[in-house]
Amino acid sequence: MAGTLAEKVWESHVVRRAEGEPDLLYIDLHLLHEVTSPQAFDGLRLAGRGVRRPDLTLATEDHNVPTTPGPITDPVSKVQVETLRRNCEEFGVKLYPMGDADQGIVHVVGPQLGLTQPGMTVVCGDSHTSTHGAFGALAFGIGTSEVEHVLATQTLPLKPFRTLAVNVRGQLSDGVTAKDIVLAVIAKIGTGGGQGYVIEYRGEAIEALSMEARMTVCNMSIEAGARAGMIAPDQTTFDYLEGRPHAPKGADWDAAVAEWTALRSDDDAVFDAEVDLDASELTPFVTWGTNPGQGLPLGESVPDPEAFADESDRLAAANALAYMGLEPGTPLRDIRVDTVFVGSCTNGRIEDLRAAAAVVKGHQVADGVRMLVVPGSAKVRLQAEAEGLDQVFTEAGAEWRLPGCSMCLGMNPDTLSPGERSASTSNRNFEGRQGKGGRTHLVSPLVAAATAVRGTLSSPADLPALETSTAREEA
Amino acid sequence: MEKFETHTGVGVPLRRSNVDTDQIIPAEYLKRVTRTGFEDGLFAAWRKDESFVLNNPSYAAGSVLVAGPDFGTGSSREHAVWALMNYGFRVVISSRFADIFRGNSGKQGLLTAIVRQDDVELIWKYLENHPGAEITVDLVSRTVHAGEIVAPFEIDDYTRWRLLEGLDDIGLTLRHEDAVSKFEETRPTHKPVTTLA
Numbered sequence: 233m234a235g236t237l238a239e240k241v242w243e244s245h246v247v248r249r250a251e252g253e254p255d256l257l258y259i260d261l262h263l264l265h266e267v268t269s270p271q272a273f274d275g276l277r278l279a280g281r282g283v284r285r286p287d288l289t290l291a292t293e294d295h296n297v298p299t300t301p302g303p304i305t306d307p308v309s310k311v312q313v314e315t316l317r318r319n320c321e322e323f324g325v326k327l328y329p330m331g332d333a334d335q336g337i338v339h340v341v342g343p344q345l346g347l348t349q350p351g352m353t354v355v356c357g358d359s360h361t362s363t364h365g366a367f368g369a370l371a372f373g374i375g376t377s378e379v380e381h382v383l384a385t386q387t388l389p390l391k392p393f394r395t396l397a398v399n400v401r402g403q404l405s406d407g408v409t410a411k412d413i414v415l416a417v418i419a420k421i422g423t424g425g426g427q428g429y430v431i432e433y434r435g436e437a438i439e440a441l442s443m444e445a446r447m448t449v450c451n452m453s454i455e456a457g458a459r460a461g462m463i464a465p466d467q468t469t470f471d472y473l474e475g476r477p478h479a480p481k482g483a484d485w486d487a488a489v490a491e492w493t494a495l496r497s498d499d500d501a502v503f504d505a506e507v508d509l510d511a512s513e514l515t516p517f518v519t520w521g522t523n524p525g526q527g528l529p530l531g532e533s534v535p536d537p538e539a540f541a542d543e544s545d546r547l548a549a550a551n552a553l554a555y556m557g558l559e560p561g562t563p564l565r566d567i568r569v570d571t572v573f574v575g576s577c578t579n580g581r582i583e584d585l586r587a588a589a590a591v592v593k594g595h596q597v598a599d600g601v602r603m604l605v606v607p608g609s610a611k612v613r614l615q616a617e618a619e620g621l622d623q624v625f626t627e628a629g630a631e632w633r634l635p636g637c638s639m640c641l642g643m644n645p646d647t648l649s650p651g652e653r654s655a656s657t658s659n660r661n662f663e664g665r666q667g668k669g670g671r672t673h674l675v676s677p678l679v680a681a682a683t684a685v686r687g688t689l690s691s692p693a694d695l696p697a698l699e700t701s702t703a704r705e706e707a
Numbered sequence: 708m709e710k711f712e713t714h715t716g717v718g719v720p721l722r723r724s725n726v727d728t729d730q731i732i733p734a735e736y737l738k739r740v741t742r743t744g745f746e747d748g749l750f751a752a753w754r755k756d757e758s759f760v761l762n763n764p765s766y767a768a769g770s771v772l773v774a775g776p777d778f779g780t781g782s783s784r785e786h787a788v789w790a791l792m793n794y795g796f797r798v799v800i801s802s803r804f805a806d807i808f809r810g811n812s813g814k815q816g817l818l819t820a821i822v823r824q825d826d827v828e829l830i831w832k833y834l835e836n837h838p839g840a841e842i843t844v845d846l847v848s849r850t851v852h853a854g855e856i857v858a859p860f861e862i863d864d865y866t867r868w869r870l871l872e873g874l875d876d877i878g879l880t881l882r883h884e885d886a887v888s889k890f891e892e893t894r895p896t897h898k899p900v901t902t903l904a
Contacts, residue, residue, distance in 0.1 A: 247890040248883050254865055256883060258890050260898055268784065270740035279877070284887075290901040296738070308738040315740045326901045347899050359783040359807060375785035375811035377876070385880045387887055391863065423725055424777040424803055457780065459806050477903060484897040491895065523725050523780070544724045544775060551723075641734045641782075660781060662729040664752050 234498040236395045237464050238430040241370040241495070245353050247387055254389040260352040260369075262382045263338045264291035264325065266316040267643070268357030272380035273319040284386045286324040290347065291316060294337045295643045297330050299606050299633035304330075309643065323383075336609020336635045339363040339577035343447065344611055346476025350465035350492040355382055360577045360659065362453040366446035367473075368465035368495050370430070373454060394504035396429035396458065397497075400437040402512035407692055409587070410445035411579060411657070411676035413437065413509070414452040415517040415527045421507055423525040426458030429505065432497060433463050437511035443472040444583040451578045452659050455524035464496040516691045518564055519661045519674040521552035526661075528564065530679065530691055536560035555663050556671050557651070564689050567673065571654040572603040572684040573666070574677055575633075576640040579657035580608025582615050584677040588657075589621040591681035592628040594698045598687030603630035604646060606638040630684065642667045655683040708816045710873035711846055714797045716770030718842040718853060719760055720834040724775035728808065731779070731787040745786055746793035765838035771798045773830050778819075779808025788815045798844045800851060800860070802827055813866040814876060820844055820860035822851060829856050846870060 235243070248256040262285075269291070276282065283289060293316060296309035304310040313330070320327040328335040334345065339360055342348045348364040354371035355361060357379040364371035378388055398417055418425075431453050433446075441449070446463050453461030470489055473479045480488040497503075519527040520534050526549070528535070537549035537560065553560065558567070574580075574588045585607060597603045605625045607613035613635050616622055622632045639646040640658035648654055648670025657680050661672040673689060682690040736748025753759045760766050772791065778801035779787065788811045791799065797817065802824040804812075812819045822830070830853045834840060842853040844860075846867060851858045869876070880887075 248886045252864065256880060256886070258887070258894075260894075261901075267737050271742050271785075274740070274742075281877070287900040287902050295734075306738075312738050312740055347901065349899060352898070357783060357785075359781065373783035373807055375783055375788070375807060375814065377785060377811060377814035381877050381880065384877050385884075385887060386891075387880060389876060389880060391865070423780050424805075427777075427803065427806055454781075454807075457777070457805060478899040478901075480897040480899075487895070488897040491897075523727065547722075548724050641729075643734045643737065660727075660729065662727045662781060664733050665729050668733070668735075668752065 234500040236497040236501045236503060237368060237432055237462055237495060238370060238393065238395050241351055241353065242392065244351065254391045256387050257353060257390050259355050259382050259386055259388060260288060261342065261347055261354045262289045263342055263354070263356035263361070264289065265294050265338050265358060266312045267295045268376050269319065269379055270312065270315045271376050272383055273323065275380040276383055281384045283323040283325060283383045288386060289325045289383070291320050291325050291327040292335055292338050292341050293330050295637045295641065297636040298644050299636050299638050299646055301634065333610055336611065337577045337580060337637055339451065340580060340608035340612065343367065344609060346473055346479035349473060350469060351495050355388065359454045360451050362459065362461045363447050363451040363577055365450040365453065365460050365462040366443060367469055368462060368492065370460055370462065372459040393430040393459070394428050396426060396431045397503040397506040398431050398433050398509065399506060400433065400435040400509045400511050402437055402510045403440065404437055404511045404514060407678055408514050408516060409676045409678060410441055410448040412514050412517040413511065414449045415519065415524070415674060416514055417509060418452065418456045418524050419527040420509065421456055423455060423523050424457045426453060426456035429458045431456070431458045431461040433461060438463055439466065442583060443468060444581045447581065448578055452524065455659060465492045516676060516679050518679060518689055520556065520558060520564060521549065522555055522661055522663050524659065524661060524674060526552055527674065530564055530689060532564055534558045534560050534562045534564065567689045568653070568687055569601060569655045569673070569683055569689065570652045571648060572601060572680050573639045573654055573656040573658060574604070574680050575606030575608065575638055576658035577608065578659045579677050580606060580612065582612050584657065585612065585616050585621050588677040588681040589624040591678055591692045592630065592685060593624050595628055595685040595695065597629035597684045601684055601687050603684040604633060604639060605630050606633045607635045609635050639666050641665060655680050655689060708873045708875055711816055711818055711870040713843060713845045713847065714770065715841050715843040716797065717766060717768050717839055718771045718773055718830065718834045719766045719769035720831040721760055721772055721774040722831060725777045725780055726774055727781035728779055728784050728787040729781055732784065732790040737784060737786050742789050743793060745790035749790040749794045763838065768795065770795050771800065771842050771844060772796050773800045773827060773834065776801060776803045776824060777805065779805040783807045785811045788812050788817050792817055800827065800830065813869065816870060818844060818846060818870060820851060820862060822858050822860045826858035830858065
């Protein structure tokens with residue numbers, strides 16, 4: 233029978249199926265962090281249960297960790313991190329703590345270690361678990377009760393998802409990235425458009441993306457309401473995985489690749505819904521509102537709420553503009569920011585940092601703008617430093633930080649002040665997401681870097697040519 | 708988990724769509740390691756605004772939240788469910804819920820009733836015209852009763868059964884532990900483990 237990629241991965245993990253009940257699905261990899269796990273471990277203790285498969289479980293410290301050197305100063309954050317350490321010790325779970333060479337944001341760490349592989353089921357108490365779908369894994373965020381369930385049983389009872397194909401045809405223009413693709417998809421289908429679906433991203437533009445760019449796309453599936461986003465594995469996937477610490481070796485590698493190669497939607501598979509997008513028509517995309525669906529091409533202006541046909545959209549737009557302090561008709565390029573944040577599980581990987589560094593190189597961060605660059609993991613940080621990217625950023629006037637979730641959600645000291653405005657490579661522009669009263673515009677790393685230089689939302693094409701810096705070097 | 712059959716309590720009209728979990732409970736409140744005490748964080752930013760619905764004494768003791776479409780989007784934090792329940796909510800009514808939020812609610816015994824948007828509008832008007840009015844949510848007959856209004860709601864059969872019986876998911880799964888062990892024997896050997904030899 234013809235099937236989609238998502239259906240194939242699902243079917244190969246069904247432990248038990250019974251009429252009128254959800255399928256019981258086996259979980260290949262369970263990732264943990266400090267915020268959504270303490271109550272789950274507590275539940276295990278109360279019920280006298282253990283962790284069924286510590287060897288399929290991995291924890292890292294990311295949400296609360298400071299990105300400047302030194303210990304955690306917030307006592308409540310400290311308790312949460314120490315609780316994770318105690319729980320991992322007690323239940324025998326491998327943990328990468330702050331300062332460890334493999335520590336980092338959970339969704340950067342898994343792929344980087346080669347733990348995320350095609351055809352797997354991956355869960356984590358974190359909605360951006362959808363990131364791992366870039367490898368052709370079925371990966372989705374779960375709540376704390378489900379975390380406890382997976383710890384105790386290595387399974388989850390789940391009702392089948394519907395499938396949504398997002399076909400991205402054509403080729404991206406220069407300066408247009410994976411982030412722009414996914415922001416455009418969310419603007420098109422809305423924050424609820426993917427609800428109940430697993431998205432499969434397909435088409436020429438998706439196949440041309442690197443693994444890191446594919447992770448950016450899948451990462452934000454949840455912002456369209458879809459719990460999971462997937463991309464069929466191909467040579468790009470295999471090349472990324474080969475040689476990573478947890479990737480199969482020798483004969484196992486050959487067996488795995490043979491299996492992974494078959495992991496794609498059949499030509500005659502039927503999706504429950506399909507959406508088409510032409511990559512060649514895309515330009516850099518930014519959000520103007522307070523949900524990730526409220527976005528437009530950078531060349532446009534802040535919309536007039538009255539222009540929305542639907543009453544609930546109209547009200548949402550009016551609320552958003554009031555919160556964001558924006559007037560309808562203002563060109564998006566005229567919006568001045570105070571802070572630029574480059575990082576997060578969406579755009580905190582080495583390619584993202586390279587892209588941002590290439591833009592700021594030779595320029596200076598605009599007066600009155602602070603630019604924070606936060607690598608997604610300790611490995612990314614070391615790699616960036618080996619390539620001299622940290623120098624490029626600090627010479628431009630940006631702050632080079634230690635890895636963690638940081639300003640994406642401001643659980644650590646990196647937050648916006650009330651009324652402060654950011655251009656951020658993260659994933660959510662919700663009210664107060666980056667700090668009470670903070671105003672967030674979601675952007676790609678290229679747009680973030682150009683915005684840091686000009687001080688207003690900008691793309692690299694808006695930057696002046698670098699004659700001045702050449703002149704300086706010659707002088 | 709407590710059994711849920713029917714609940715009667717003060718209805719709270721929340722005329723907002725896309726109520727994301729960062730609004731339900733901001734990240735700064737997520738640092739506790741218990742399941743209780745999250746009520747202070749519930750709608751923390753909005754509660755600073757005097758005109759916010761829960762600041763109206765008539766609605767302050769609310770236990771049935773009636774919200775716009777796409778309730779519970781964003782982060783997977785179950786703290787959002789705990790915050791609502793710690794505050795005293797037993798039911799949220801909306802025409803559409805985010806998947807993870809709906810799943811989390813079902814595990815904790817918070818009923819998410821999917822009501823058509825036209826009916827949500829009628830219930831909003833009723834609650835605004837009768838501040839502090841009680842409404843009844845009957846899981847057995849799957850209906851919401853607000854004054855003269857009787858609105859049907861949707862909920863999947865399995866979650867409904869679990870709520871009615873007050874059953875713990877993990878206990879249910881552990882009845883099938885043999886099937887899990889059997890499945891594990893068939894897993895390909897190339898699948899990774901988190902501990903390197």
